[in-house]
Amino acid sequence: MTTWLGTDADGWDRPPDLRLLAPAVSAWLTALAALAVPPWVSWSFAAAAGCAAIGAYVAARPPWEALVLTAAAVLTCAGTVAAVTGAHVHRVVSSAAAEAVGHGRAVEFTGIVTADPRARSGTPRPGRAEWVIQARTSWVDGADPERGARAPVVVLASGEGWDGLLPGQEFRVGGRFVAAPDDPLTAALVLVRGPPEHVAEPSRAQALAGDVRAGLRRAAGELDQPERGLLPALIVGDASELRPQTAEDFRATGMTHLLTVSGANLAVLTGFVLAVARLVRAPPWASVLGGAVMIWVFVLVCRPEPSVVRAAVMGSLGLLALAAGRPHAALGALNVTVVGVLFVSPGLADSYGFALSVLATAGIVLLAPPWTRSWSRRLPLPLAEACAVAAAAHVAVAPVLVLLSGEVSWVTVPANVLAAPVVALVTVCGAVVAVLGVVWGAGAAVAVYPPGWGAAWIASVAEVGARVPFGALPWRSDVAGGLLLAGLFVVLLLTRGRVRRAVAAGAAAVVVLGLAARCLPGGWPPPGWALVACDVGQGDAFVLSVGPGTAVVADTGEEPELIDDCLDRLGVRDVPLLVLSHDHADHVDGAPGVLRQRRVHTALAPEGFADSPTGRLLKEEGIDLLAAERGQSLRVGPWLLRVLWPEAGYAGTLNNASVVARADGPALSVLLTGDVEEEAQKLLVGGPDAGLLAVTVLTTPHHGAATQDSAFLDATAPVVAVTSVGADNPYGHPAASTWNRLERSARVNLRTDRDGDVAVLDGTGSGIPLVVTRGPGPTP
Numbered sequence: 001m002t003t004w005l006g007t008d009a010d011g012w013d014r015p016p017d018l019r020l021l022a023p024a025v026s027a028w029l030t031a032l033a034a035l036a037v038p039p040w041v042s043w044s045f046a047a048a049a050g051c052a053a054i055g056a057y058v059a060a061r062p063p064w065e066a067l068v069l070t071a072a073a074v075l076t077c078a079g080t081v082a083a084v085t086g087a088h089v090h091r092v093v094s095s096a097a098a099e100a101v102g103h104g105r106a107v108e109f110t111g112i113v114t115a116d117p118r119a120r121s122g123t124p125r126p127g128r129a130e131w132v133i134q135a136r137t138s139w140v141d142g143a144d145p146e147r148g149a150r151a152p153v154v155v156l157a158s159g160e161g162w163d164g165l166l167p168g169q170e171f172r173v174g175g176r177f178v179a180a181p182d183d184p185l186t187a188a189l190v191l192v193r194g195p196p197e198h199v200a201e202p203s204r205a206q207a208l209a210g211d212v213r214a215g216l217r218r219a220a221g222e223l224d225q226p227e228r229g230l231l232p233a234l235i236v237g238d239a240s241e242l243r244p245q246t247a248e249d250f251r252a253t254g255m256t257h258l259l260t261v262s263g264a265n266l267a268v269l270t271g272f273v274l275a276v277a278r279l280v281r282a283p284p285w286a287s288v289l290g291g292a293v294m295i296w297v298f299v300l301v302c303r304p305e306p307s308v309v310r311a312a313v314m315g316s317l318g319l320l321a322l323a324a325g326r327p328h329a330a331l332g333a334l335n336v337t338v339v340g341v342l343f344v345s346p347g348l349a350d351s352y353g354f355a356l357s358v359l360a361t362a363g364i365v366l367l368a369p370p371w372t373r374s375w376s377r378r379l380p381l382p383l384a385e386a387c388a389v390a391a392a393a394h395v396a397v398a399p400v401l402v403l404l405s406g407e408v409s410w411v412t413v414p415a416n417v418l419a420a421p422v423v424a425l426v427t428v429c430g431a432v433v434a435v436l437g438v439v440w441g442a443g444a445a446v447a448v449y450p451p452g453w454g455a456a457w458i459a460s461v462a463e464v465g466a467r468v469p470f471g472a473l474p475w476r477s478d479v480a481g482g483l484l485l486a487g488l489f490v491v492l493l494l495t496r497g498r499v500r501r502a503v504a505a506g507a508a509a510v511v512v513l514g515l516a517a518r519c520l521p522g523g524w525p526p527p528g529w530a531l532v533a534c535d536v537g538q539g540d541a542f543v544l545s546v547g548p549g550t551a552v553v554a555d556t557g558e559e560p561e562l563i564d565d566c567l568d569r570l571g572v573r574d575v576p577l578l579v580l581s582h583d584h585a586d587h588v589d590g591a592p593g594v595l596r597q598r599r600v601h602t603a604l605a606p607e608g609f610a611d612s613p614t615g616r617l618l619k620e621e622g623i624d625l626l627a628a629e630r631g632q633s634l635r636v637g638p639w640l641l642r643v644l645w646p647e648a649g650y651a652g653t654l655n656n657a658s659v660v661a662r663a664d665g666p667a668l669s670v671l672l673t674g675d676v677e678e679e680a681q682k683l684l685v686g687g688p689d690a691g692l693l694a695v696t697v698l699t700t701p702h703h704g705a706a707t708q709d710s711a712f713l714d715a716t717a718p719v720v721a722v723t724s725v726g727a728d729n730p731y732g733h734p735a736a737s738t739w740n741r742l743e744r745s746a747r748v749n750l751r752t753d754r755d756g757d758v759a760v761l762d763g764t765g766s767g768i769p770l771v772v773t774r775g776p777g778p779t780p
Helices: 021-034 038-059 063-091 096-103 204-219 229-238 244-252 262-281 284-302 306-322 331-344 344-351 352-375 381-405 412-439 441-447 449-466 479-494 497-519 560-570 593-597 613-619 680-686 711-718 736-745
Strands: 104-114 131-138 152-160 170-178 187-195 408-410 472-473 530-532 542-547 549-554 575-578 599-605 624-627 632-636 639-645 660-664 670-674 696-701 720-723 750-751 759-762 770-774
Touching: 021 038, 021 063, 021 344, 038 063, 038 593, 038 639, 063 152, 063 331, 063 344, 063 497, 096 187, 104 711, 152 170, 170 204, 187 441, 187 560, 204 229, 204 284, 204 441, 229 449, 244 449, 244 593, 262 306, 262 412, 284 306, 306 331, 306 352, 331 344, 331 352, 352 381, 381 412, 381 479, 408 549, 408 593, 412 441, 412 449, 441 449, 449 770, 530 560, 549 560, 549 660, 560 593, 575 593, 575 632, 593 613, 599 711, 613 624, 624 696, 624 711, 680 711, 711 736, 720 736, 720 759, 750 770
Parallel strands: 152 187, 549 575, 575 599, 599 624, 670 696, 696 720, 720 750
Antiparallel strands: 104 131, 104 170, 131 152, 170 187, 408 472, 530 542, 530 759, 542 549, 632 639, 639 660, 660 670, 759 770
């Protein structure tokens, strides 16, 4: 039965059907194992399981007949999945694409697109692949004719023409085949430079689906951000225009499932079709036909993502039951879905998306009905159902989510409950807009506003939820952590009375103590910190304290997650000034991490930086961008920042054009140097600001590379030198000559690869700063 929330749990008042649970679990575990072993092992197991299943079926006799037949079903499902998985792995390892991996040169091939191209994560850089395209090869030049030409590959492409490809389109291009790590069902990664050639026309169905998605994007273009990018994501899973900040808000509040179309979307749309059929008193066959058409269109437009496949198969089973006039239990349908999907596509066994979709549906089916009945005694039924569905889904997926996020959020359920009432409205109205976008663009541009208002509400819920202090409890992000959380939930669900209350009280005490440990002083950061060098691997990121929750950030490193984690540890939520020394990835590509759940007022960067990818990102976020030039002064709280370099009109290398700034605080001074090398350093020593080079803290230029001017290092005369560098980096940073010189000149000489985050304190009153290190974290 489809509820008002759009869940696809059928038969709320029926007991769960567990008869097919064992075959589904055995099929899933077998698929996971078969993906990790050679095909001959899978086929041997399949043969043994098949023989055992036949023997069990023949030997089945009362009173153990039911148990033996269940065992036979388990063996049959496991054997079938093992055989299919072995066939898939064998096809990949024996393919022409796998053979091409050993060539070490560009090979011409013909491919067929199997999923929409997506922009590669991270800031675009020259020479770095811009697009990720899932495809399958149909011809590989020079391949052994005995090898199969069809094999799945992932194309990493740069150039024009890739973003417009649709699933089913064939193209020809040359590329270098390299091994795909840890993916037995991908024959190779193909590195391609330049546009695709000989591109075939898409099929009519795929062209229509592409027009629907494009029409929805055009209509959503009438809205402001974040609704402009959010609405297509909510309706068809198209996140191409979604802002990184919005995606991070949804992740932080446990609402990412709304950005990935799934069973909830399909249940809403098929429920709408069935409701219309009942309203016009259509015969049952017409209702079934309408639902089937909706499922087909849904998969075509939203693409066969793991959650979509699961929802489509389960919805089809529901329609078959409706056509036969026989009700079915939702858990049984889910188990059949798992087995059927793995029979056809065993690679989904290790997909987080498929696992989350199945677990969320199982949680809703098993837990939501009794919780709804219990909570409706104290709450209105719609509110009780909303809370039960959100809580049940979250409990079911939490053990898997901790593997991805390393935290357990307590704001997820309230956030989803607040968003739930408008999800169905946005889904239905958004689908109408998508159809109008194909046949009547002007009408779609008007009709987009009601679902846009709903999307704005959902975005507001995610934004507010992401900013709740301590909204998530850190948790182990490995298998042990997932099993521990799952065990805790099982104990809470199965126990009663005093035992449950005792377990719940113990868990609550751990949560409270954990939050208290994060709030109490004595941990990290140390009280009175003035400067922190963040351990962001091979890159620079420095933070100057302006006040509680406020700081200047100078450079961001390359990975957004690392600078975001560092700022979280420091409690920074407001950045009045972001200094970006120069447009190199290891200094600016982490900028999206600074923007996550924080307000950035102004950015200072070299002239021309506005035209860079990061500069465009700052502009999109409405951040003022100042061009740095020698002689500028900026006052930010207790800090006076003076720009010492570059001088107007300087036309040297990008490294030597780095912004060099001196920051003077109440008790110490800091020299931020970017990647300046010998040429710029000599000009600084001989320039009008040479007297400003002597500082308390020196951030070592260019990660301590050998390209240093000795007179410059001597002129800085630092008390503390901090070198931001990645462990075991391939550049040999810091150079032995530079490091030895710093050892002689600085009283304290530290590096982030060995010492982790480095904090410099200014509250001593002695004129000599204290330095505290956090210790190195895991290697990025």
